[in-house]
Amino acid sequence: MRTVIINRFSPNTVNYEEWLRGINSEFIIFSKHKHIEHFGEFFDEKIGYENIDTDERVFSAIVQLHQTKKIDWIIAAHEFDLLKAGQLREYLNIKGQTAESALAFRDKVVMKEMVSEVANVPAFVRINHVFDLMEFKKKHGLPIVIKPVDSAASVGVKIVRDETDFERLLANGLDKNLEAECFVDGDMYHIDGLYENNKILLYSPSRYINGCLAFQDNNYLGSVMLDKEDLLYERLQQTLLTVLNALPVPDHPIAFHAEFFHTGNDQILLCEVACRVGGGEINDGVKYATGIDILQESIRSQCGQTIKLNQTSNRLTGWMLVPPQNGKLLSVNSNLPFEWVLKCTIKEENIGKSFNGAESSVDAIASLLIYGDSQTEIENRLHMLYLWFQENTVWEYRTDPVIIGHTHE
Known part of the structure; x- marks a missing residue:
């Protein structure tokens, strides 16, 4: 072989x-x-x-x-x-996976066209030219979201909230391979796991904290796993299964990373779904929570191997990505005083480097993985952790050193 x-x-x-x-x-x-x-x-x-x-x-x-x-x-x-x-x-x-299957998971318009018959999706249109966008705006109004049909990590995503934003978008010109969607106001959830033959083999639902566009406001992106008692736990699972069953999935197990909106009027809408492992600390978070490595199993399945689904753990995890600010990173204190931090990754090569903020949702000077007994406890710990980082990170803005919080040796 x-x-x-x-x-x-x-x-x-x-x-x-x-x-x-x-x-x-x-x-x-x-x-x-x-x-x-x-x-x-x-x-x-x-x-x-x-x-x-x-x-x-x-x-x-x-x-x-x-x-x-x-x-x-x-x-x-x-x-x-x-x-x-x-x-x-x-x-x-x-x-193995065909081009048709890969395209259905990569092209957000193709994906939603296939899924819209069986699940809720935001109104959308492929932008072939500016007139497609103008007609979509005329029909649905503002706000709308403009995004590349095949990007990752929220790169290139823009929210057009008002006429000023719309004029600015047109003034800068439209890139190729874009789609427009109606803006959805609600919480965003991501679901990660493994799927094969109309069955979800591993299911791990989480809720984003601050959302995938938080980096555009220099805020952190966080995630917390859902308790099984959460009212959306089973609803999200059933919606996910409906979505995956509607797509041309390979005949071997796949990893998936799906994102859904939950609106104020209790609707669940698909944002997008990918046939690969999610970014950030998602893979390690699921591994710590269940004992199963999604990335490992998705790789083994691509060369004809039977995947291993021996769940050795059952706990909740959460993670956080601390984005760079607009300035020069002088120091980061890596001596965290919290025993519930499972993993802390700080790239030492970033010390002394200048940034213009984050460029994507996974752009970070530090990534952290934690655990807790409930999603409420994890969310509280993430907020506590971010405040600690603010107090223990030193940035230089323009020509004057500015310290966020306290210095450290």
Whole structure:
């Protein structure tokens, strides 16, 4: 057996050697130059590219490999690789997720067109030209949301609240591959887990704190898992199952990351759903809560392996991403005094670096994972933790040092 892996992740995120050990296959990995040397002797061949994001030689090289010896499986777990991997499988007649399936999860318009018959979605339109947008505004009014149909981490998302915003949007020109949606006022939930054959194998629902656009206001993005007694716990599960059953899902287990709105008049609407692991601390949060590694199992399933669903834990977790501010980061105190913090990641290379705020929902100077006995306790702890970070982070704004809270040695 021969398996090709298209990888964008850091070796700190994926442990292919451990996850794929014992599988009788030749493994060939394509990754960034800076990561290749950190992948061990487990791989039969390691091929690096300076910019794997745009270098199409990756795919011509895989085609050439297939011509010399048949490739049986292609593994791709990063969101930006799913569609091209599906096209590659079809081109080489390899089993796995097709381009049609990947597109349904990547293109937000295609997705909502497929789902709108069975679930609530916001009114939407693909923007082919400015007149599509003008007609949508005329029909639905403001506010509306403009977003790329295939972006991630809320990059490029704009809320057009009034005529001033609309004029500014037109003045700056419209990018390609956009859609417009009616703005939905409500809480946003994300659901993560595993799915196969019309069944949810692992279900982990959470509620966002501050929302995925919090970074645009220099606020933190947080998340807290739901208690099973939460009134939305079962409703979200049933809505999710309806959505996934309406999409062209591969014939093997997939990871999913779905987002839903819950409105003031008690409606649940789909925001979007992806067939990959969510960002931030979602994977580790689910792993600490259940003992199941969604990323690991989604990777194993792509090369024909039976996934392992032995739940060894049953607790609630929450996480927080602390965004950069507009200024130079001078120091961050990493000595957290809270025993309920499971994981704290502070990138030391950011010390001394200047920022213009966050550029996406997952852009952060620190990420933290915590646990608690209830969603209320976790939410309170997240707020406490953010206040602590404000008091223990030093920024320099313009030319004068400005200290948020207290300094530390």
